[in-house]
Amino acid sequence: MDTCSPKQVLTMKDLTTRQQEILTFIEHYEWRNGYWPSIREIQEKFSFKSTNAVMGHLRALEKKGSIERIPGQARTFRINRPDAPEMNEIPDEATEVVDIPVMGDIAAGYPDRVEPAGEIGRLQVDIASAGYSSRRRSFALQVRGDSMVDAEIYEGDMVVVEPRDPRDGDIVAALIDGETTLKRYIQKHGEPPYLKAENKFYPELYPINELTVQGVAKAVVRSL
Amino acid sequence: MDTCSPKQVLTMKDLTTRQQEILTFIEHYEWRNGYWPSIREIQEKFSFKSTNAVMGHLRALEKKGSIERIPGQARTFRINRPDAPEMNEIPDEATEVVDIPVMGDIAAGYPDRVEPAGEIGRLQVDIASAGYSSRRRSFALQVRGDSMVDAEIYEGDMVVVEPRDPRDGDIVAALIDGETTLKRYIQKHGEPPYLKAENKFYPELYPINELTVQGVAKAVVRSL
């Protein structure tokens, strides 16, 4: 993820700051909970004293094409993302569809039901092209370095991590020297666990403390 | 199915046929619409004459751990998929979360908004762990053989394919000898295009006809 993202193509009608905030909250909410927020939940979030404040913004967002709703039905949103930068003109880079947060530093773990801290971008994987449900909470990390090449994970790949306790053999996202890296988690029968790089040129072993392991890598995604 | 089952093996807590049907409908509904169904919509789908019939099944599904709900709140489901066969005992196979159709043979293309034909299973990628929107249409193919190892795509990986015309350099899903395989699509300035395997031991080139290319591979997903 580069610092400047000229990718913010504003295909869609520009949103006001407030509208953007509302939209972001709605997306975030669904992301974390698996279902959409109700008008009143949005109202509460922004401390509006009337649901009509929300209604106004929703109407605006709908008119600008950012969202769709089913009139009268509860919690039935549909977000119209800028539809993947029409990756037709730019045949490189990820071509995508699903939106999952890319964390820069997840040292503090991933807070449940709270705005993610340390989000540095979003990974949009074509996976989402399919529809899908949810299990929120996972996040993605982009691989740097070649410490996992023996596991066929290369620099640039996105690794989907789910925060949970690791078991022997799992590849985990670990915080080492203030940096989040991927390592193999080894824990043999009764012995103390340790981490190991998957690159024969990195015969390194790493000790573990409570806060080291941030989650278990569950999938590798490489945009072609 | 069988008449006498002494003590059925319980993967997750067993679901009765009816319960499985309900669960499948709920998942499907969300998959297609992006939000969850209401009790009455489920009722209608199954032609129940009372919403309570649905309630009963939902209670059962909840007790068995298949779903979670927020009491009193509308359309707030959460599906607990068998959470990846606890892929600890069986360290192979996909461990997943998002649901995208896996096609066996996609010669006929992928029908829009219609039940996928030729679906032989479902890939549930942790990607979905994140929330997502939708853009349906893409599908997944599991890689067989080693013809793409030089592109770091290995047997067992799932490749997400989007039906569209390829461009030079794209990795495509191609129908060769009645089998769907992955190949590199090459088309140099004006010259006729051809396909090429990405394995130095397979210096094969393949000709192309209209129906060969089924789509462009957009991402590789490997369950860990």
Next chain:
DNA sequence: CTTGACAATGGACACTTGTTCACCTAAACA
């Protein structure tokens, strides 16, 4: 025969939630 899951009917109640009407403020136009 009895008990207990499983399936469903029917009707009713009450909370959730979307929607609307009336009215107000401030900034941007023109």
Next chain:
DNA sequence: TGTTTAGGTGAACAAGTGTCCATTGTCAAG
């Protein structure tokens, strides 16, 4: 100076929805 657009307050209504109670019937296990 009047008009429009964005943003909000307040209150109230009605439809969307989850939930519950009382009953009925089937079928396998004890």
